[in-house]
Amino acid sequence: MKRNAAQHPPLRRRQAAKEQRRLQLIKATIDAVARRGFAGTNISDVARAAGMSQGMVNLHFESKEKLLVETLRFLADEYKSAWETALERAGPTAAKKLAQLVELDFTPALCDRRKLAVWFAFWGEARSRPTYLRLCKQRDQEYDEALHGLCRQVIVEGRYKHADADVIASSLAALTDGLWMDILISHRSMSASRARRISFAYLANVFPGHFTDEGVVA
Amino acid sequence: MKRNAAQHPPLRRRQAAKEQRRLQLIKATIDAVARRGFAGTNISDVARAAGMSQGMVNLHFESKEKLLVETLRFLADEYKSAWETALERAGPTAAKKLAQLVELDFTPALCDRRKLAVWFAFWGEARSRPTYLRLCKQRDQEYDEALHGLCRQVIVEGRYKHADADVIASSLAALTDGLWMDILISHRSMSASRARRISFAYLANVFPGHFTDEGVVA
Amino acid sequence: MKRNAAQHPPLRRRQAAKEQRRLQLIKATIDAVARRGFAGTNISDVARAAGMSQGMVNLHFESKEKLLVETLRFLADEYKSAWETALERAGPTAAKKLAQLVELDFTPALCDRRKLAVWFAFWGEARSRPTYLRLCKQRDQEYDEALHGLCRQVIVEGRYKHADADVIASSLAALTDGLWMDILISHRSMSASRARRISFAYLANVFPGHFTDEGVVA
Amino acid sequence: MKRNAAQHPPLRRRQAAKEQRRLQLIKATIDAVARRGFAGTNISDVARAAGMSQGMVNLHFESKEKLLVETLRFLADEYKSAWETALERAGPTAAKKLAQLVELDFTPALCDRRKLAVWFAFWGEARSRPTYLRLCKQRDQEYDEALHGLCRQVIVEGRYKHADADVIASSLAALTDGLWMDILISHRSMSASRARRISFAYLANVFPGHFTDEGVVA
DNA sequence: AATGAATGAGGGTTCATTCAT
DNA sequence: CATGAATGAACCCTCATTCAT
Numbered sequence: 028m029k030r031n032a033a034q035h036p037p038l039r040r041r042q043a044a045k046e047q048r049r050l051q052l053i054k055a056t057i058d059a060v061a062r063r064g065f066a067g068t069n070i071s072d073v074a075r076a077a078g079m080s081q082g083m084v085n086l087h088f089e090s091k092e093k094l095l096v097e098t099l100r101f102l103a104d105e106y107k108s109a110w111e112t113a114l115e116r117a118g119p120t121a122a123k124k125l126a127q128l129v130e131l132d133f134t135p136a137l138c139d140r141r142k143l144a145v146w147f148a149f150w151g152e153a154r155s156r157p158t159y160l161r162l163c164k165q166r167d168q169e170y171d172e173a174l175h176g177l178c179r180q181v182i183v184e185g186r187y188k189h190a191d192a193d194v195i196a197s198s199l200a201a202l203t204d205g206l207w208m209d210i211l212i213s214h215r216s217m218s219a220s221r222a223r224r225i226s227f228a229y230l231a232n233v234f235p236g237h238f239t240d241e242g243v244v245a
Numbered sequence: 246m247k248r249n250a251a252q253h254p255p256l257r258r259r260q261a262a263k264e265q266r267r268l269q270l271i272k273a274t275i276d277a278v279a280r281r282g283f284a285g286t287n288i289s290d291v292a293r294a295a296g297m298s299q300g301m302v303n304l305h306f307e308s309k310e311k312l313l314v315e316t317l318r319f320l321a322d323e324y325k326s327a328w329e330t331a332l333e334r335a336g337p338t339a340a341k342k343l344a345q346l347v348e349l350d351f352t353p354a355l356c357d358r359r360k361l362a363v364w365f366a367f368w369g370e371a372r373s374r375p376t377y378l379r380l381c382k383q384r385d386q387e388y389d390e391a392l393h394g395l396c397r398q399v400i401v402e403g404r405y406k407h408a409d410a411d412v413i414a415s416s417l418a419a420l421t422d423g424l425w426m427d428i429l430i431s432h433r434s435m436s437a438s439r440a441r442r443i444s445f446a447y448l449a450n451v452f453p454g455h456f457t458d459e460g461v462v463a
Numbered sequence: 464m465k466r467n468a469a470q471h472p473p474l475r476r477r478q479a480a481k482e483q484r485r486l487q488l489i490k491a492t493i494d495a496v497a498r499r500g501f502a503g504t505n506i507s508d509v510a511r512a513a514g515m516s517q518g519m520v521n522l523h524f525e526s527k528e529k530l531l532v533e534t535l536r537f538l539a540d541e542y543k544s545a546w547e548t549a550l551e552r553a554g555p556t557a558a559k560k561l562a563q564l565v566e567l568d569f570t571p572a573l574c575d576r577r578k579l580a581v582w583f584a585f586w587g588e589a590r591s592r593p594t595y596l597r598l599c600k601q602r603d604q605e606y607d608e609a610l611h612g613l614c615r616q617v618i619v620e621g622r623y624k625h626a627d628a629d630v631i632a633s634s635l636a637a638l639t640d641g642l643w644m645d646i647l648i649s650h651r652s653m654s655a656s657r658a659r660r661i662s663f664a665y666l667a668n669v670f671p672g673h674f675t676d677e678g679v680v681a
Numbered sequence: 682m683k684r685n686a687a688q689h690p691p692l693r694r695r696q697a698a699k700e701q702r703r704l705q706l707i708k709a710t711i712d713a714v715a716r717r718g719f720a721g722t723n724i725s726d727v728a729r730a731a732g733m734s735q736g737m738v739n740l741h742f743e744s745k746e747k748l749l750v751e752t753l754r755f756l757a758d759e760y761k762s763a764w765e766t767a768l769e770r771a772g773p774t775a776a777k778k779l780a781q782l783v784e785l786d787f788t789p790a791l792c793d794r795r796k797l798a799v800w801f802a803f804w805g806e807a808r809s810r811p812t813y814l815r816l817c818k819q820r821d822q823e824y825d826e827a828l829h830g831l832c833r834q835v836i837v838e839g840r841y842k843h844a845d846a847d848v849i850a851s852s853l854a855a856l857t858d859g860l861w862m863d864i865l866i867s868h869r870s871m872s873a874s875r876a877r878r879i880s881f882a883y884l885a886n887v888f889p890g891h892f893t894d895e896g897v898v899a
Numbered sequence: 900a901a902t903g904a905a906t907g908a909g910g911g912t913t914c915a916t917t918c919a920t
Numbered sequence: 921c922a923t924g925a926a927t928g929a930a931c932c933c934t935c936a937t938t939c940a941t
Contacts, residue, residue: 041904048904056922064373066284069931075264080906085933144372151369153282153362160430171433194458196445197433201443204426205419212371212381215389215415225419228412232450240412259921287914289924298923300917309915477900500807502720504941506934507903516902518938580807587805589866599866607869630882630894633869637879640862641855648804648814651825651851656886661855662684664848667888676848695920695925702925723910734927739912746911 049087049097051077056098061141063157065148070094074130089229096158099149102142109137109165114173121180122234126243128174133223143211145146174200185236195233267305267315269295274316279362283370288312314376317367320360321384327355328388339398343448344461346392350421351441361429385418392418403454413451420447484535485523487513492534497580501588506530532594535585538578539602545573546606557616558670562679564610565666568639569659579647605637610636621672631669638665703741703751705731710752715795719802719809724748750812753803756796757817763791764824775834776888780897782828783884786857787877797865828854839890849887856883 055077070084070091077083088094103169110131117127127228132138149159175196182190206225209217230238264358273295277286306312307426328349335345350356358435396410396417424443427435448456455462491513495504506527510517524530531679546567552561568574589595614628614635642661645653673680684794709731713722724738724745731737742748764785771781786792803813832846860879863871883891892899 035417045904063372064283064370065462066370067373070933071931081932082934083904084904086905087935091932140372146364147369149369150364150426151282151367152284153278153280153366154285155282156430161390167432177304191446194443197427197435198420198440198447200433200438201423201435202416202420203423205421207422208422208426209415209419212378214382214385215418217415217419221415222419225412225416228409229416229447288916289914299915303916304922455932481900496807498807500805500809501718502806503808506937507935517904517936518902519900522901522936583801584807585805586862586866587801587803588718588720590794591716591721596866600868603868607715627882630879633863633871633875634856634879634883636869637859637863637871637876638852638856639859641857641859643806644858644862645851645855648810650821651849651854651857657793657851658855660854661848664845665883699925724912725910735911736927738915740926744912750928 033099045087048077048079048083052079052084052087052094053101055139056094057102057145059159060095060098060148061144064144065095065152086146095155096162099155099159102145103163103166106137107170109134110170110173121177121184122237122243125177125181125230126170126227126238128177129199129203129223129226130242132207133219136220138207138210138219138222140211143207147208147211159201171196171200181234181237185234187234187236190233198233199226199229241245263305266295266297266301270297270302270305270312270321274312275320275359275363278316278366279359283313283366303461314380316363317377317380320363321380324355324384327352328391332391339395339402340452340455340461343392343395343399344445344456346395347417347421347441347444347448348460350425350444351437353437356425356428356437356440358429361425365426365429369441389393389418390412399452399455403452404455405452408451416451417444417447420444484513484515484519488515488520488523488530489534489537492530493538493577493581496531496584497577501584502511503532510525532598534581535595535598538581539598542602543605545570546609550609557613557620558566558673558679561610561613561617561666562663562674564613565635565639565659566678568643568662569655571655574646574655574658575641576647579643583644583647597677604650607632607636617670620669623670623672626669634669635662635665638662699741702733702737706733706738706741707755710748711756711795711799714749714752714802715798718798719749719806719844742869750808750816752799753809753813753816757820760791761820761824763788763800764827768827775831775838776891776897778880779828779835779884780892782831782862783853783857783877783880784896786861786880787873789821789873792861792864792873792876794865797861801862801865825850835888835891839888841888841890844887852882852887853880864877 052073053196055073056068058076063072071081074081074084084091084094084211088097110128113114113127113131114124117124149155175192178192178196178199182192182195203226206217206222209215210219210222224240227238227239227242231240259296270291273291274286276294277291281290288302289299291312292302295301302309302312308313328346331345331349333341335342367377371381391412393410396414400408400413401407401408421444424435424440427433428437428440442458445456445460446458449458488509491509495509495511500506506520507517509530510520512521516589520527522529524533546564549563549567550560553560585595585599587674589599609630611632617623618626618628618631639662642653642658645651646655646658660676663674663678664676667676706727709727710722712730713727717726721889725735727748728735728738738745738748742751764782768778768786771778800840801808829846829850832850835841836844836846836849857880860871860876864873864876878894881892881896882894885894
């Protein structure tokens, strides 16, 4: 029966509305943290920015603490599905996949000052670091493994002697984090496009047969 | 004038004691921020940890905000004099100086979990506090110039074609920041010694004639 | 009129369902107040415990305050009809009726930790809520008169010189309340059966011809 | 030196002031609980009634919870030292001591509507009962033992056959609690003097050789 | 009739700052 | 100078009540 296939309409609509609210609040939280920092973010501002009453935060997230955690989870999920999708859509070679991962990090959708600010807020605040680890450790490991695997493949394909996949993967990851930071802090007049170029320059250095400063070799 | 040359002794002693108080409070602030984060750091804890009364903080720093700024300034000054000293004491060649800068970043005295935590706490809040941003930028301006200059010199000395001092200096700086972060977050099981090695591996890649994974070529 | 004699069936069924709802909510309120106290009792918990939605409480009772008043009234009515029934069913003599009243107070159905807790919760708040006070007074007015009357009868029957019905009735009532409290607070390892015995011991003292520690003299 | 014998004056004055503040707040709490009940008592009202700012409550008591606990402790201490003093000052016979305990319960200083309200608030609220027990169990036991011991002595002295010290002590204690309740709730138009008389009437009944309705026999 | 999402007032708690001593 | 008691604004959270569906 149709009834079974599709839920009772008002219920489904309600459910959707609820999810909508959550998302609005998370977006508002990202904005608030970016604008006022972790310490300066309070729920009444977040709620107001989302066009709701204070009570909504506790209704949907139970506490400020959990709102922040869910915000982090949102970003982490977004990042994870982004790189997984990127790998799927990338060309078949390891080098092309690697290039996609680098491109991704400096894509406007992810490399956004507001979002970067939230990442650094979690990394920077001693109290939220355990939360970050609990939530992101696994995700980060998966990413690291993917990165490491791709580096290994490129090394094998390109017969790069003396190249150490471990070192290269770690370097690339650290480089990205550092560039993100420079972008966030407006350090060294860093921009996403310059950061992208710097990352490819690194790859061109370690894998000269596969990369140039501009990207992957065709 | 006499007054300037030799201040009234008790006055001078007082001045010294005052400076002593300030330092104690800053040290206690570093501890507190590292342990409890920015938001979790409050004046009374800091004062108690420094063995003083609450009132001392406002007496010496006027406000909590100023205490934090002075703490950041303390770290920035410490870092600056460290690298300036390092450059003076390093061997005469640019490569040796560059190596010293890298070594410095992973020296226990500076690459210390407590201090890293404080740096990242400030960076995490920086976007929302112009004062921090200004201080951070200032810290890096001169350092970047030194780094850039050294890279240029090495490039000239080594006749590295296609090497871009801008890119290399920025890469090295970003790499360092990212490695610091990995150390702080305990990411990718990063340690200071591994971070140092990774940094030299980068230099060995871009300046193969001057560096190996272990350091500068003799 | 027909309408009054036999209501429209579906309407009557509805009426019954409504009454059912009220009762469920009152029962849930008793549970909640017993478990979490007055201050800790909130509408959503009560509603959930009664298997209904929050809105039902306001639909059936208008406000939380009214729900509490109705709960108190429920207990008062229950107590009243219990002692009225007890008097009807008791033997014909005043002593037997008096004995029934005492027995009643320590019957499991009424002398139940949950219900005692609620009584004392109301008494604890009574002074600050005139409505409760009025309800409590009302509850006791008639009971006291009955008690007083029975004492008088026993005195007359037994020709107890120097016995004052006022004092005895008040003593018995106060003794009962105090024993209830001891049971609730688990004071002096008081149990319902010991409390019953203590009450009869009192009666045996003032009316030695009619009572023993075990109950009424046959 | 005198300095050692007596603390530094300003310090001692401060200490005294602190104790003074605590007492003011406790007094205000008793008032507030009596007037508005447990649930209706909030710290800002208490603080205002004590002529202080809200912050003082948390400064001196850490939390509302602890303020209430300290208020209970104050009453419990007051009661304990009152009955201990009463026993010391009473005549040498057990009957005289027993009479003093009864008198005490209906002395204006202790049998005060405001204080009674607080006792019943603690007894009535499910959440505070554990606190009450933790705090008062020992004190109550000591009192019970004293009461029990006195009853035993009177029984021995008076050669009361068939008198059970356990039952009498428990009865007396329960009777007192019940009378307190009647006074608090304004039940049965109970007053302290009538309650006192009722208590002595009980004693006169069980110990006719030692007591009359008016008190102990000379 | 029934639901539960939404509101917003109210309360406890924290804490930077002030100030009498 | 130095202390720490005192203040009160700001914040998070709870929850009775309302109301659209």
